[in-house]
Amino acid sequence: MPEGTITYGQLRGSVSKIAGGLIAKGVVPGDRVALQVEKSPEAVMIYLATLMVGAVFLPLNNAYTTSEVAYFLKDAEPRLFIQDAPGFVADAETAVALDEPIPRSASDLASIIYTSGTTGRSKGAMLTHGNLAANALALHEAWGFSPKDVLLHALPIFHVHGLFVALHCAFLSGAPMIWLSKFDDAQVLKGLADATVMMGVPTFYTRLLANPAFTRDRAAHMRLFVCGSAPLLPSTFAEFQDRTGHTILERYGMSEAVIITTNPLDGARLAGSVGFPLPGVDLRIGGGEETGVIEIKGPSVFSAYWRMPEKTAEEFTADGYFITGDVGRRDADGRVWISGRAKDLIISGGFNVYPKEIELILDEMEDVTESAVIGVPHPDFGEAVCAVVIGAGDETAMIAKCRAQLAAFKAPKRIFFVDDLPRNAMGKVQKNLLRERYIGTFPS
Numbered sequence: 001m002p003e004g005t006i007t008y009g010q011l012r013g014s015v016s017k018i019a020g021g022l023i024a025k026g027v028v029p030g031d032r033v034a035l036q037v038e039k040s041p042e043a044v045m046i047y048l049a050t051l052m053v054g055a056v057f058l059p060l061n062n063a064y065t066t067s068e069v070a071y072f073l074k075d076a077e078p079r080l081f082i083q084d085a086p087g088f089v090a091d092a093e094t095a096v097a098l099d100e101p102i103p104r105s106a107s108d109l110a111s112i113i114y115t116s117g118t119t120g121r122s123k124g125a126m127l128t129h130g131n132l133a134a135n136a137l138a139l140h141e142a143w144g145f146s147p148k149d150v151l152l153h154a155l156p157i158f159h160v161h162g163l164f165v166a167l168h169c170a171f172l173s174g175a176p177m178i179w180l181s182k183f184d185d186a187q188v189l190k191g192l193a194d195a196t197v198m199m200g201v202p203t204f205y206t207r208l209l210a211n212p213a214f215t216r217d218r219a220a221h222m223r224l225f226v227c228g229s230a231p232l233l234p235s236t237f238a239e240f241q242d243r244t245g246h247t248i249l250e251r252y253g254m255s256e257a258v259i260i261t262t263n264p265l266d267g268a269r270l271a272g273s274v275g276f277p278l279p280g281v282d283l284r285i286g287g288g289e290e291t292g293v294i295e296i297k298g299p300s301v302f303s304a305y306w307r308m309p310e311k312t313a314e315e316f317t318a319d320g321y322f323i324t325g326d327v328g329r330r331d332a333d334g335r336v337w338i339s340g341r342a343k344d345l346i347i348s349g350g351f352n353v354y355p356k357e358i359e360l361i362l363d364e365m366e367d368v369t370e371s372a373v374i375g376v377p378h379p380d381f382g383e384a385v386c387a388v389v390i391g392a393g394d395e396t397a398m399i400a401k402c403r404a405q406l407a408a409f410k411a412p413k414r415i416f417f418v419d420d421l422p423r424n425a426m427g428k429v430q431k432n433l434l435r436e437r438y439i440g441t442f443p444s
């Protein structure tokens, strides 16, 4: 066993001890256990121990400031707030181990995940044991996990992607994991030699592709590359295929429902599509048009936002579908295509503009790596379409090119060139920050 290895047997032993430690600290079923810690195996142990004692796991992004954390603690009222996972685990060494989990039913709460909330107050999505189990089993099956797999884990574990999606798939097969405290391309390149599956956000893939040491040979041991949490650019998908011969499997999910759709393991994976709804997921497009807000119902969909009955009611339809806030459409085969968040929709001169439509055109232009299209306040139009572009080019010529392909009201009025776009920890472009940055572009 290489140094630094933890067997599943050892994990089980430690988790039992930590569960005993939680009980000794007064944690009872239904209590919240909040964590804001560095990624570590100990943090995973605390997660499992929390579930084992019937408590509710509440992970917090490391990037949150003290005042943000204060809001979550006030809102969730956890019994414990852990900021040093190895320290907590060391303390639990002397506890009386809990041998068997405290039984829970499918409708019992397992975790609260606070949404990243770029507008308004962050909401705590309440996920039950039934939600997590259903999704884990569906993904394990859909992605063909087996004990022969080795998962390369480089994602953060305060978010559903690294916490539930990745960990549960490995755990259900008792598959080994190569554990990285964060994404580091050199470490990932090393890990790929022994791994079979990696789950990542789009920036993992662009960073790997930016490294010339990432070659077809390096990826030869791999069975599957999964991507999600933010849209994968078709150019990244194509370049990855060229470089490695692997086709990235893109899937779509959110804190409120874990994974909702996935491209197939067997069968065509299409660039720009997030694939088909998972078995048991009922997905429809609201609003009566071809493109509209995606609404879902299914075994992994959360039941409510923590202590926000009104918000919860607003985000479910009368017939029980959760209104995701993502705009998309389904094609004749049933594949789902996402065109962005409803709140990023631009209304210019009374016309609806879907940013994605313009972004796809800009991304095709020479010297453009990636673009983000936003609405900026404008005295005549209400909002004016503007583009923020990683790359270079002639602004006037690029606007003219957009005009040649789009209705005039959709073409950007301005294009701003930048070295990089603001992103959150999951690689999502933070359009709210861009809107703030360019707010004074068209003074009234």
Ligand code: AMP
Pocket: 115, 116, 160, 227, 228, 229, 230, 231, 232, 250, 251, 252, 253, 254, 255, 256, 274, 324, 325, 326, 338, 340, 341, 426
């Ligand atoms: P979060 O709750 O932080 O996981 O964010 C969920 C949101 O991420 C979704 O509502 C989507 O807007 C976005 N998202 C996740 N996966 C994808 C994907 N494959 N393509 C486009 N957007 C995605």
